[in-house]
Amino acid sequence: MRLIVARCEVSYAGRLSTVLPEAVRLLMLKADGTFMVWADGGGPNVKPLNWMIPPTVVEEETGERGALTRLIVRKQRQQEQLDIAISEVLSDVEHELDTLLTLEKEGVERELQELLADAPQWCGEGFRLVKREWPTDIGPVDLMCKDEQDEWIAVEIKRIATIDAVEQLSRYLERIRLDPALGSCRGVLAAQVIKPQARVLAISRGIECVEVDPQILRGDREPDLRLFAA
Amino acid sequence: MKLSLSSAHLITQLQTAARVASTRSAVQALSGIMISAPADSKPELLATDMEIGLRVPLDAEVARPGAAVLPARLLLDVARSLSAEQLTMELRAAEQDVELICGPTTFHLRTLRAEDFPTLPLPSPEARVTLPTEAFVQTVARVARSASRDETRPVLTGILMSAAGQELRMVATDSYRLSVKETALESSLQGSLEANVPARALQELVRIAQQAPGESLAVSVGQNQVIFELGDIVLSSRLIDGQFPNYRQLLPESVEHELRLSSAEVTDVVRRISLLAQKNAPLRLSFTEGTLTISAQTPDVGEASEAIPVPFHGEPFEIGFNPEFLRDGLESVDSDELVLKLISPLRPGLIESPDTGDFVYLIMPIRLNV
Numbered sequence: 001m002r003l004i005v006a007r008c009e010v011s012y013a014g015r016l017s018t019v020l021p022e023a024v025r026l027l028m029l030k031a032d033g034t035f036m037v038w039a040d041g042g043g044p045n046v047k048p049l050n051w052m053i054p055p056t057v058v059e060e061e062t063g064e065r066g067a068l069t070r071l072i073v074r075k076q077r078q079q080e081q082l083d084i085a086i087s088e089v090l091s092d093v094e095h096e097l098d099t100l101l102t103l104e105k106e107g108v109e110r111e112l113q114e115l116l117a118d119a120p121q122w123c124g125e126g127f128r129l130v131k132r133e134w135p136t137d138i139g140p141v142d143l144m145c146k147d148e149q150d151e152w153i154a155v156e157i158k159r160i161a162t163i164d165a166v167e168q169l170s171r172y173l174e175r176i177r178l179d180p181a182l183g184s185c186r187g188v189l190a191a192q193v194i195k196p197q198a199r200v201l202a203i204s205r206g207i208e209c210v211e212v213d214p215q216i217l218r219g220d221r222e223p224d225l226r227l228f229a230a
Numbered sequence: 231m232k233l234s235l236s237s238a239h240l241i242t243q244l245q246t247a248a249r250v251a252s253t254r255s256a257v258q259a260l261s262g263i264m265i266s267a268p269a270d271s272k273p274e275l276l277a278t279d280m281e282i283g284l285r286v287p288l289d290a291e292v293a294r295p296g297a298a299v300l301p302a303r304l305l306l307d308v309a310r311s312l313s314a315e316q317l318t319m320e321l322r323a324a325e326q327d328v329e330l331i332c333g334p335t336t337f338h339l340r341t342l343r344a345e346d347f348p349t350l351p352l353p354s355p356e357a358r359v360t361l362p363t364e365a366f367v368q369t370v371a372r373v374a375r376s377a378s379r380d381e382t383r384p385v386l387t388g389i390l391m392s393a394a395g396q397e398l399r400m401v402a403t404d405s406y407r408l409s410v411k412e413t414a415l416e417s418s419l420q421g422s423l424e425a426n427v428p429a430r431a432l433q434e435l436v437r438i439a440q441q442a443p444g445e446s447l448a449v450s451v452g453q454n455q456v457i458f459e460l461g462d463i464v465l466s467s468r469l470i471d472g473q474f475p476n477y478r479q480l481l482p483e484s485v486e487h488e489l490r491l492s493s494a495e496v497t498d499v500v501r502r503i504s505l506l507a508q509k510n511a512p513l514r515l516s517f518t519e520g521t522l523t524i525s526a527q528t529p530d531v532g533e534a535s536e537a538i539p540v541p542f543h544g545e546p547f548e549i550g551f552n553p554e555f556l557r558d559g560l561e562s563v564d565s566d567e568l569v570l571k572l573i574s575p576l577r578p579g580l581i582e583s584p585d586t587g588d589f590v591y592l593i594m595p596i597r598l599n600v
Contacts, residue, residue: 199382209382225594226405227480227578 002029004068005091006084010037010050014080020049022087027071029058031097035073035082052082068092108159108192108214113142115217116157116190120145122212123155123190125229136175145188152176152185161191161209166201173207231267231296231321237312237332239289243275244306246438246463247286251302252279259346262299265319265328269295272462276350277302282431283350287462296321298328299342308337351466353457357450359421361393363460365413366447367439368564369400370432372411372589375558377429378404385472389429393449394422401477402429407555408477408592409562425451426474431467438463480592482578485571487517487547489540490584493568497560499524499536504553506534512550512596517542517572526553549575550598559591 004027010020026038033054052073061070071084113132120127126148134144134154143155154176156169166189173187187207189198194209202209215221244263252260260279265288267273273288298321314333321328321341330337370389378386383405390401398413435458439447445461451469458465500513507513507526516523520542525535549572559581560568571580575598581591 211382222597224406225576225597227403227408227592227594228405228475 001031001097002094003027003091004029004071004089006068006086007088007090008084008086011083011085012050012081013083014075014078018050022085024090025049027084037082037084050082052080109157112159112190112192112212112214112217113157115214116155116212117143119217120155122217123188123210124153124208127153127155134176136172138171138175141169141172141176152182153188154185155188155190158189158191159193161189161194161198161202163195163198163201165189165191166198166205166207169202169207170205231265231292231298231328232294232318233265233267233273233288233290233292234316234318235288235290237309237315237317240317241306241309243286243288244302244309246441247275247277247284248302248306249434249437250277250279250282250284255279257346259299259342259344260348261301261303262342262347263302263305264297264299264344264347266297267292267295268297276347278348278350280348281428281468282434283348283466284434285350285464293318294320297344299344299347300328300339301342304339308339350464351452351455351457353448353450353459353464354452355450357421357452358448358459359393359419359423359450360446360448361398361419362415363439363443363445363447365398365415367436369398369411369413370436372562372564373400373402373409374429374433374436375562376402376404376407376409376591380404384470385426385474387428387430388426388470388474389432390424390426390474390477391432392422392424393419395419401474403475403477405475406552406594407559408480408590409559410477410481410590410592412588414588423449423451425456426470426472427456428467428470431456431465435460435465438465480578481590482571482573482580485573485580487542487544487570487572489522489542489570489572491522491540491568491570493560493563493566495538496522496568496570497557499538500553500557500560503534503536504557506532507553511553512598513553513556514598515549515551517547519543519546547572547575548598549579550596551579551593552596555593559593562591563589 007024009022012018028036033056035052035056036048037050038048052075055076057074057076059072063069068089069086073082116123117129117132120129127145130144130146132143133140141154142157145153145155154172158165169187169189176182176185188210189202189207190210190212194211199209216223247263251263264276266276273290273292275286275288277284312332317332319328319330327338327340373389377389386404392399396415396418398415401410439460442461448459450457454469456467456469503524503526506528508528508531511528514525520539521537522540523535523537527533563583565583567584569582569584578592578594583589
């Protein structure tokens with residue numbers, strides 16, 4: 001990631017023509033070819049002043065003393081370009097960033113998976129864990145369990161279960177059931193919240209839906225008292 | 231199809247039928263009402279959402295037999311807006327609409343696909359059990375509130391209805407509370423029945439029965455559907471699959487405390503104090519020698535409490551309930567007094583009709599954080 005803080009004027013030519021008058025700005029050049037021009041403002045509008053998505057070609061021009069004087073960022077195979085006329089470079093640094101890490105919400109899913117692996121009975125009465133991350137040839141299913149009758153159940157865990165989650169579990173089940181020993185494997189979609197459409201689709205495909213409360217799983221809160229297990 | 235009838239009668243019958251028409255089905259015809267005027271039987275209005283089906287008779291003069299499906303909501307709005315007493319409706323097949331003429335007003339309403347409208351079941355006379363309508367309506371009213379609205383456990387969204395000999399019994403539960411009402415009938419029934427019927431269907435039937443008092447009620451239970459005949463109105467419903475919980479084993483055999491209370495007094499106090507039991511806050515019932523204090527507290531909103539004299543003896547006792555569920559139970563007791571039975575703060579409480587014991591409301595408590 002290259003970060004240039006420079007006094008510059010930015011001209012765009014392409015679908016329309018725009019000019020950003022000369023001012024101090026942050027020019028961000030990502031390793032994947034993304035180019036962005038940032039101002040130190042904008043409030044809630046978290047958006048660059050100008051940008052170009054990859055694939056891009058970047059050309060640099062330097063002055064007599066080797067100082068950067070111009071950047072031209074062109075979109076490959078398209079008539080679009082950003083022309084940045086630089087009068088002063090205040091900072092020009094390059095850092096190697098870590099590879100993309102998943103968002104925190106995936107952390108919640110991971111925690112849910114750990115909690116449910118420790119207490120699979122919340123996914124269904126009498127469930128016991130056989131393996132976490134059960135491999136299939138299209139990716140691992142979160143939990144593989146067996147019930148009291150020794151039947152297999154594949155459990156897919158989500159923070160918020162949408163139709164995509166049902167599709168994902170359906171694909172896993174299709175692959176799992178190719179093995180004759182797992183031909184009768186059932187599916188359970190366990191999530192903190194299950195969207196109504198996802199529930200309808202899941203039920204129509206014979207997939208059970210279970211909403212789980214992480215606070216109860218963690219032991220932070222006691223479950224509601226009921227007359228019978230529902 | 232061509233028929234003529236009174237505007238007022240059409241509105242009355244449409245108001246009954248339109249409630250059943252689906253509001254969110256992918257099949258457009260289900261959002262409609264079928265006006266059916268067969269050559270060999272009386273004309274009627276038909277509506278269904280695939281779970282409940284309704285046939286409502288229409289007093290109309292049929293000039294030409296046939297059938298048409300019109301959007302339920304629009305047809306009701308049109309009927310309500312009419313200014314003259316009589317109207318005619320004629321299906322114009324070529325234009326795919328129904329021409330409705332009422333006095334100086336003419337409407338052309340586009341029809342929905344009649345082919346997509348399902349055939350509604352007809353009752354079979356051999357499996358029919360006749361029940362007293364009033365007893366049926368009152369029994370449903372006492373238990374319906376305990377039925378679950380959560381479609382993830384369909385078996386709990388129904389009311390377990392059984393009738394045999396001189397008794398009609400209904401049971402409903404959402405796993406947090408359970409209502410059981412046994413109604414003694416004046417005469418013995420010819421036949422018996424047992425079925426788990428969607429609470430929504432029974433509530434719809436109660437609504438219709440209240441508009442047509444005095445009509446007899448015949449029930450026929452099939453393999454997967456039940457049909458109710460209330461006079462000329464026929465309501466059919468699918469039955470709910472699955473095993474209804476064994477409610478008898480939930481009813482405690484012995485209790486620690488048994489209190490006879492004034493129904494009106496305790497219900498009024500619970501209603502008042504519940505105003506301050508918001509955001510899932512419990513209603514707290516604290517029993518001390520001779521006194522019951524009902525209190526509630528909602529953070530950032532406020533607190534409320536009220537004490538009433540009760541015949542309580544023994545060690546102080548405190549139990550929490552969901553205010554809405556407790557109120558439902560108290561309001562379902564149809565007598566001046568009620569019996570409140572308690573075992574411990576974490577075991578279910580019982581609300582019963584005194585003496586007869588024909589109504590039982592079992593309610594699970596909420597844990598109190600001191």
